[in-house]
Amino acid sequence: MNTTIKCLLLTLHIAIVLQLNAQIAPSEYENIDYLITFGKDADKKWGDDDNVQVHFFVIPKEETAPVYIRVYDPETSGKYDTKNKEFNSTTKYRILGGEGAFSTKAARNINPIKGYDKGRLILSKTFGNTTQYDGKWYSFGPINPSEGEYSKKFKGYIFKMICEGTSGDDGNAYKYALSYSKTENIPVENGNIFTYEMSFHLKSKVTSTAHIYPFIEEGIIAITQYNFDADDDLEMRLTSIARKLIPLKSSADGQWISNTLKILEKEVNTSLDLQLVKQSASGNDMVVHILNQYKEAVPLFSIPIGGKPKYKYNVKVKTTF
Numbered sequence: 001m002n003t004t005i006k007c008l009l010l011t012l013h014i015a016i017v018l019q020l021n022a023q024i025a026p027s028e029y030e031n032i033d034y035l036i037t038f039g040k041d042a043d044k045k046w047g048d049d050d051n052v053q054v055h056f057f058v059i060p061k062e063e064t065a066p067v068y069i070r071v072y073d074p075e076t077s078g079k080y081d082t083k084n085k086e087f088n089s090t091t092k093y094r095i096l097g098g099e100g101a102f103s104t105k106a107a108r109n110i111n112p113i114k115g116y117d118k119g120r121l122i123l124s125k126t127f128g129n130t131t132q133y134d135g136k137w138y139s140f141g142p143i144n145p146s147e148g149e150y151s152k153k154f155k156g157y158i159f160k161m162i163c164e165g166t167s168g169d170d171g172n173a174y175k176y177a178l179s180y181s182k183t184e185n186i187p188v189e190n191g192n193i194f195t196y197e198m199s200f201h202l203k204s205k206v207t208s209t210a211h212i213y214p215f216i217e218e219g220i221i222a223i224t225q226y227n228f229d230a231d232d233d234l235e236m237r238l239t240s241i242a243r244k245l246i247p248l249k250s251s252a253d254g255q256w257i258s259n260t261l262k263i264l265e266k267e268v269n270t271s272l273d274l275q276l277v278k279q280s281a282s283g284n285d286m287v288v289h290i291l292n293q294y295k296e297a298v299p300l301f302s303i304p305i306g307g308k309p310k311y312k313y314n315v316k317v318k319t320t321f
Contacts, residue, residue: 089168
């Protein structure tokens with residue numbers, strides 16, 4: 001095979017990989033069925049602690065083409081959603097940019113505290129229990145990247161999406177995508193999606209393993225993982241470049257549980273892999289967030305920064321805190 005053909009095949013392979021791993025949350029890396037947000041009247045034991053979920057979309061500063069933020073199955077009415085008697089819920093989506101959308105400390109909190117929704121409202125839409133977008137994508141946009149809040153840290157513009165269960169008691173299961181196109185998911189080069197607390201629906205399959213990818217920045221020496229409403233149905237563990245399959249605590253129905261781990265030097269500036277292994281075939285909705293030693297939330301990325309962490313066997317470590 002000549003060099004030209006090899007290069008063409010490599011380019012095609014990369015393009016396919018990018019398409020498969022487009023900026024979708026939850027991503028294929030995470031192996032999670034859907035994000036989920038319940039209506040404000042839902043019992044917390046359904047698996048959502050506050051009925052609000054916030055995600056951030058990063059667009060590189062070099063990007064000038066308009067983009068779209070897409071929502072899969074935005075309504076609460078179909079086969080993917082969690083029904084409580086009859087569907088009666090509404091969900092409001094808001095996209096904010098401009099000053100304070102990300103830089104405001106409240107925006108990065110795990111709870112919807114005062115100021116979490118700061119920023120300039122760009123687009124908003126409320127979906128009810130109709131079936132117009134059941135199993136379909138709805139696109140917000142086109143959006144000018146410069147309408148986001150510029151972040152030196154991320155070297156790009158950041159938009160904030162707030163999903164709020166404004167009424168009812170059902171669970172709205174959905175996905176996000178960041179795309180160049182209104183009608184299909186074409187990944188924005190070097191874009192990413194992250195959150196500080198994730199409410200999600202696990203796959204209903206024994207041994208199915210979901211992954212949460214916190215990024216460990218400089219200065220972090222310890223983290224505490226918190227999970228809510230795992231129904232005593234998970235084996236939880238942590239893997240990084242420096243350690244493998246470290247057991248973590250998993251919560252019971254309607255309860256929070258946590259445990260603290262020391263961060264090793266080799267884990268700084270890398271992603272960790274929190275693995276959630278299903279023990280039964282029953283469905284479940286739950287919540288996860290991670291705090292550092294300063295009680296600040298650690299970002300959870302849909303596409304792990306630096307790639308999926310792989311344990312390096314020649315590293316000797318201690319695992320107790």
